[in-house]
Amino acid sequence: MHEIYNPAEDSYLLIRVLSNEIPEMLNKNKKLKILEIGSGSGILLEMLKKLGVSKDNIFSCDLNPLAVEHCKKLGFNCIESNLFENIKEKFDLIIFNPPYLPRDIREPLSSQLSTTGGKKGNETINRFLKQSKEYLNKDGKIFLLTSSISGKIKFGKYRKKMLDKEKLFFEEIYVWELK
Numbered sequence: 283m284h285e286i287y288n289p290a291e292d293s294y295l296l297i298r299v300l301s302n303e304i305p306e307m308l309n310k311n312k313k314l315k316i317l318e319i320g321s322g323s324g325i326l327l328e329m330l331k332k333l334g335v336s337k338d339n340i341f342s343c344d345l346n347p348l349a350v351e352h353c354k355k356l357g358f359n360c361i362e363s364n365l366f367e368n369i370k371e372k373f374d375l376i377i378f379n380p381p382y383l384p385r386d387i388r389e390p391l392s393s394q395l396s397t398t399g400g401k402k403g404n405e406t407i408n409r410f411l412k413q414s415k416e417y418l419n420k421d422g423k424i425f426l427l428t429s430s431i432s433g434k435i436k437f438g439k440y441r442k443k444m445l446d447k448e449k450l451f452f453e454e455i456y457v458w459e460l461k
């Protein structure tokens with residue numbers, strides 16, 4: 283059974299970015315429609331609600347059924363989906379704190395789904411980047427977290443701006459705004 287991800291430094295860096303960015307975005311568009319891929323414990327969904335995003339405009343999915351059940355119990359729209367597989371709409375903002383660590387056989391199976399992004403750590407992120415454009419409204423954007431220890435990230439045609447970063451013990455993590 284896969285565990286629900288326990289919020290960590292990556293979650294808290296995104297919390298900081300949301301606190302800095304969402305008020306201004308809401309000022310411009312009160313009906314901001316947001317999708318979080320990989321909602322886990324729902325910590326970022328709760329933050330969006332706290333910042334004033336209407337619950338009806340917050341959507342989320344996770345590959346882990348336990349996380350989906352948990353976020354639904356918190357009262358959020360959440361479905362089981364492998365990235366965008368079961369997503370049918372477009373959004374003004376898509377948020378993803380992905381699994382980004384390179385595969386490590388010492389990592390327990392129960393937490394791999396949340397932490398391991400393929401052999402070099404970049405596979406889930408690159409799949410996400412390849413699919414994401416179709417799900418953005420005009421002028422929509424993405425907040426994506428990556429790490430210095432993931433393999434090469436293929437940002438494609440997105441214009442990217444680093445919104446925040448944090449130096450950790452053995453890596454640096456970044457949050458990118460992609461348009």
Ligand SMILES: C[S@@+](CC[C@H](N)C(=O)[O-])C[C@H]1O[C@@H](n2cnc3c(N)ncnc32)[C@H](O)[C@@H]1O
Pocket residue numbers: 287288289290292293296319320321322323324325326343344345346349363364365379380381395396397406
């Ligand atoms: C690093 S955790 C982030 C959880 C939470 N958003 C946070 O910031 O604390 C990554 C989440 O993505 C989910 N996940 C992994 N691969 C996925 C995929 N292909 N599609 C959807 N969710 C996925 C995991 O189950 C996990 O909940």
